Every structure is written in structure tokens, then in C-alpha cells.
Amino acid sequence: MRIKDYYQILGVSRDATIDEIKRAYRRLARQYHPDVSSEEDAEEKFKEINEAYHVLSDQERRKQYDSILTTGDEKKYKDFMEYIQEFLESIWQGMRRAPKPKKGADIRLKLELSLEEAAFGCEKEIEYERWMDCPSCEGKGYMGQMEKVVCHACEGTGRRISGIFNFPRPCSVCKGRGFIVKNPCPSCGGRGRVAKHSVIKVKVPQGTDDGEILKVPGKGHMGERGGEAGDLYLRVSLKPHPVFKKIGKDLHTEVFISFPLAVLGGITKIKALDGTYHEVFVQPGTECGSTKRFKGLGFPGGDLVITFRIEVPKNVNANMRSILEKLAKEMREEGIDYTGGMINKILGILRL
Known part of the structure; x- marks a missing residue:
């Protein structure tokens, strides 16, 4: 593996101070940022600039790299690159690229059904909120032609130095883009999407059971930049029944x-x-x-x-009582008050 000269990539001497390295990084990052530069290999150069800064901005990593650069030991350089590979992957993943279509997020809701609706099937109307393309800007996030200015926070690099390792991360102000849109859509605030009240009808199959999940494809949040919509998932919950x-x-x-x-x-x-x-x-x-x-x-x-x-009947007329008394005597039921004296005694107590 050929050893890269990170000092040469940043255009600094091997005894450059950390401040000189930072200034060189910022200047080159602005020059070769993919959103600014028109050069064909701008993205690859931007990667190399970030890689060089990542190594030289840390005292311990720089010390190891200087030792390898002095000896020219390619095997040690290969091991060194594997050691920092996780950090480098983070850099590449955070690189600003042309926005790609992004699938919308799924939505999960509870669907309450009566026992009859679940057993025999039905059609239910579902009302919910979902993110959709802003009708004012058609999902672009800005009105007319985009007007942009260089981000003041990262100076157009799309990255800012943060953390205990001085590791370059995507700028939180411009979201790693390196620029700020001057004419954001007033309806969506530049997001390109707005929350809209949606009403859809869903067919519930016969025999749908409690806890089942019904999937409604494409009825989740709308995708971004032309991405496909997410799905709607309905978890069935059966209501208590008065009879069954x-x-x-x-x-x-x-x-x-x-x-x-x-x-x-x-x-x-x-x-x-x-x-x-x-x-x-x-x-x-x-x-x-x-x-x-x-x-x-x-x-x-x-x-x-x-x-x-x-x-057990609550109200017994005289005829029914007579019949029941005859039955009780026939069955030799000894606990029956045939005279009604017990009832009169209870009523007397209640009157006191």
C-alpha cells in the first residue's frame, strides 16, 4: 500500500503547527467542497483533505504517521490505516453528496374494532397526520430558483471540529451542505414537507384477530426528494362485547x-x-x-x-307464590316461610 503524504495533500511543511494545519484544511475544504467546486475529482480531493486533517490534527495519530513516513514501512502504514478505518468511514458517510431520494417513515396506529367488524370484515375510515410534500414549493424547500450563501458556521466546508478528538463532523447549522438557502419556502420553513390531515378507507378482512397488524402500503409519511412513501401499520384491538x-x-x-x-x-x-x-x-x-x-x-x-x-324472578304475584309454595311442600323444603311472617318482621325493622 502506497504511503500518502498528508503534509503534501494539505500543502504544509512536516513541522507545521496545528493552527497552520487547521488553516490549510479550511482553505482547501472550501475550494474542493463538492457543492462549490466544478472540478471532476473534487469529491475525491475533498475526501483526501479530510483524511489528511483527521490524521495530522491529532497528536498521537500524527506521531505514529510521522514514524511510518520516515521509515517508509508500507506494512505498518497498512496496519495504521486499518486502525483508523472506523474513523475514516465516519468521514465518508458524513460527506456531502447530491441529495438522494429518501423513503418516508412508516406510521403505526391502533385500530379498534367491534367483535362483529373483526369477525365478518368491514371497511373503516382512518384519520391521521402524515408528512407530505409542501404544495407551495412542491417539496423543494425553496421558492423559485434556489438562492444560497456560504454557511458562516463552517465557512462552506460542511464540517465543524468538535469532540475530545477534534474530529470533523457535519455542520449542524447547514446540515453538512456547506451553504444556507436564502429563500426558504415560508409555508414549510425550508423542510419541503408539511404535516397534513389524511383520511383513508381500509378494508378489514374477515376473521381479523386481536393483535394482528394490517399493512397499508404507501400510506405512511411521504418520501423526501421523490423517494417512495412509507407504509401504514394498524394494530388491531378488539373492543369488549356486551354479550360475548x-x-x-x-x-x-x-x-x-x-x-x-x-x-x-x-x-x-x-x-x-x-x-x-x-x-x-x-x-x-x-x-x-x-x-x-x-x-x-x-x-x-x-x-x-x-x-x-x-x-330467578324478582316480582312474584300471589298465584305464582301459591304454586311455588305447593312445589316447596311437595319437595319438603323446610326453610320456606309459608306465612309471610318473616317478611312482615323485616318490614317492621325497616320502619324503625
Whole structure:
């Protein structure tokens, strides 16, 4: 590997002070900055200038380099270059190049669905904010022809010295461009993009489950400089249902039946998630808490599971009470207050 003469690249002597090296770097960086220079090899020269400054501006690195330059040991120079390669890569990545198209960022939102919407599919209207090209400047960031001036902070180099290692980094004022736009778009402040309220319609497939993510291609933030738009990701969240509880693919619900129906058996009706009614045969002697499963009536791919509950009437008229008392006597129920005395006693206490 041929040893580069960094002193010659910067045009300084080998005993140059750090201030002389800095002045030489700034002068050459302004001259060969890719945004300023019209020379074909300006970018390569700009890289070499940054590489030379990176080595000579640090006392320890300069000492190692001077030793290699004196001996002409190419093997040591190769090892030295590998040692600083990580720093050099950082320089190249921070180099100002012609802006390239940049894909827009993705957007992630929560999509709440009812159990019916998720099970049978639907079309939902989504409202959200997304970055889009500024309509005033058509995404350029400036009006008419660009007017620019050399950045005062970095003197047009696009880089500033910072950090404990005096390492050149992209200028924070001009974002590494070396210039500042004089006529930025007043609508977007020179960003080229503005946040816009967007409304889109999304089709939700049948059987969409809780936690699933629906991808809507191209509906994220718009790209920069003609780059493709990002995507919109919707994470599904199912709302609690007033009747059904979803466990896996099955739907669970409670069906209240009367005491006579539970004892004698018979037919009752249940309403499925899709709104259809189905007859259910109640076995004689059905106990409270017993269950029954119906294939295919649950969430797509699941069943409907009903749990029987015995409904206790709150208001009992005289005829019903008489019938219940007869039943209780027939069943030899000893705890029943047949005279109503217990009720009168309770009412007397409440009046006190």
C-alpha cells in the first residue's frame, strides 16, 4: 500500500503547527467542497483533505504517521490505516453528496374494532397526520430558483471540529451542505414537507384477530426528494362485547332459563354473533352452570359455547307464590316461610 503524504495533500511543511494545519484544511475544504467546486475529482480531493486533517490534527495519530513516513514501512502504514478505518468511514458517510431520494417513515396506529367488524370484515375510515410534500414549493424547500450563501458556521466546508478528538463532523447549522438557502419556502420553513390531515378507507378482512397488524402500503409519511412513501401499520384491538366473550376462536355467552324449563326441559332460543337465532334443546334437569357447544357459530374457525344460568324472578304475584309454595311442600323444603311472617318482621325493622 502506497504511503500518502498528508503534509503534501494539505500543502504544509512536516513541522507545521496545528493552527497552520487547521488553516490549510479550511482553505482547501472550501475550494474542493463538492457543492462549490466544478472540478471532476473534487469529491475525491475533498475526501483526501479530510483524511489528511483527521490524521495530522491529532497528536498521537500524527506521531505514529510521522514514524511510518520516515521509515517508509508500507506494512505498518497498512496496519495504521486499518486502525483508523472506523474513523475514516465516519468521514465518508458524513460527506456531502447530491441529495438522494429518501423513503418516508412508516406510521403505526391502533385500530379498534367491534367483535362483529373483526369477525365478518368491514371497511373503516382512518384519520391521521402524515408528512407530505409542501404544495407551495412542491417539496423543494425553496421558492423559485434556489438562492444560497456560504454557511458562516463552517465557512462552506460542511464540517465543524468538535469532540475530545477534534474530529470533523457535519455542520449542524447547514446540515453538512456547506451553504444556507436564502429563500426558504415560508409555508414549510425550508423542510419541503408539511404535516397534513389524511383520511383513508381500509378494508378489514374477515376473521381479523386481536393483535394482528394490517399493512397499508404507501400510506405512511411521504418520501423526501421523490423517494417512495412509507407504509401504514394498524394494530388491531378488539373492543369488549356486551354479550360475548372471546376466548381463542370460541365465543362464550350466558343463557338465562327459567326454573321450570331447567327442570322439565324444552326449547329456548339463542342469538348468534351474526344476528341469527338458533333453537337450543334444554335437557330435563339442566343444572345452573352447565354448558353446551355449537360448532361453527363462534368467531371464524371457532364455536359458540353457552353457559346456562337459572333466572330467578324478582316480582312474584300471589298465584305464582301459591304454586311455588305447593312445589316447596311437595319437595319438603323446610326453610320456606309459608306465612309471610318473616317478611312482615323485616318490614317492621325497616320502619324503625
